[in-house]
Amino acid sequence: MAKGQKYQIERIQCTDARSGVRFLQLTSFPVISWPLPYFYANLTNGFTSDSRTIVFCSLRSCQRDASFDLFRVDVDGDNLIQLTDRSHLGAIVLAGNRRVVYFFDAGALWSVHLDTFAEVEVARADVGLQQWSWGYLSPDERWYFAKAVNKSGEPALIRIATDGSGSKVIHTGDDWNVHSVDPRGEALFVLAPELDGRGLVLVDYDGAIVGHYGKSDRFAHSSPLGVSGIFQGCSTMPDRAIITLGPNQGEPRALVEGPYFWHSSATLDGQWIVADTNWPNDGLQLVCVKTRRFGELFHPGNSAGHPQTTHAHPQFSPDGRYVLFNSDRTGIAQMYLAEIPREFRNSLLQ
Secondary structure, three states, X not given: OOOOOEEOOOOEEEEOOOOOOEEEEOOOOOOOEEEXXXXXXXXXXXXXXXXXXXXXXXXXXXXXXXXXXEEEEEOOOOOEEEOOOOOOOEEEEEEOOOOEEEEEEOOEEEEEEOOOOOEEEEEEOOOEEOXXXXXXXXXXXXXXXXXXXXXXXXXXXXXXXXXOOOEEEEEEOXXXXXXXXOOOOXXXXXXXXXXXXXXXXXXXXXXXXXEEEEEOOOEEEEEEOHHHOOEEEEEOOOOOEEEEEOOOOEOOEXXXXXXXXXEEEEOOOOOEEEEEEOOOOOOEEEEEOOOOEEEEEEOOOOOOOOOHHHOOOOEEOOOOOEEEEEEOOOOOOEEEEEEOOHHHHHHHHO
16 A cells, blocks of 8 residues: 555445435445544544545554554545555544644654645654544644643643644643543633542633533543534433533533433534444434434444444534444444435424
8 A cells, every 4th residue: 555545446335224324335445444533623523624525544454453544535435545654643633624634753743635645744742642542623723732741751731833833731640631622612622630520621722721511420422512512422321311511510411312322423513413322232313402303314233342443433524414434334344424314304303
């Protein structure tokens, strides 16, 4: 494989036997492939801002601890192109408007362009990365954030200007875990030991706490509810609900109850939520926030086992038209895309 190489189309048309919904298998080469995070590490998750192109990771070989590369593919399965050919990639995040992917390697922040494949060293930073973490990008794409390790070996949160003008450690200590960027801008959602236990707080780009939400230990997996200023996610066992948490709310409230919702993500406007399920796996559920109605979109056929790539981890495209997800329905985890049927969406609005 080679950086900048365009590969043959791997798409396969699929139809869910129960719902009749059609979806597209985007990757089929016999190595594991998986999309970027569903929980707003950036404004567009794994899509470019025009909802036409997806950036994803793919292993080089079928073995444990194999190296991986970044790829791009269009939503119709065309233009499957390799973006990187490096021995190490860390703290990856997509800039959907600029059409570049940022990553950290060898003490520096780098970018690779989705169209020209040019790699640029953006800025050097005198830190190392934690063993594995995602990068985070402010909605205006000016600031890159990553969990790092400083010279003293302490965990640190670093901020790097994407124009290359400099870097700054904005917090040290292992008590903070960045969860996501606030899609409204100017803050990060951080899990921190606040109140009577681990809490969800808003932190500005200089590292100051500017808002308190409440306890976060009721969430199994979660994300911001778009630009609403509310946090949403799946409750922990034994509860079976999607719950929401607003500023200074303290305790989450149930939005809908039913199957065990497992991982959930929301549209940027905060009107829709998509969640996978488990114990048992009842398929992908589409939730209308306004009507508080939901239904099974289709079953992804994933095993929902221990490896993260067997979890569906669904996410919306920025325009809310598509749902991107993972499944090992073929025996190897691959990446899939479904267009939400208009009639199904309308049925939940009534």
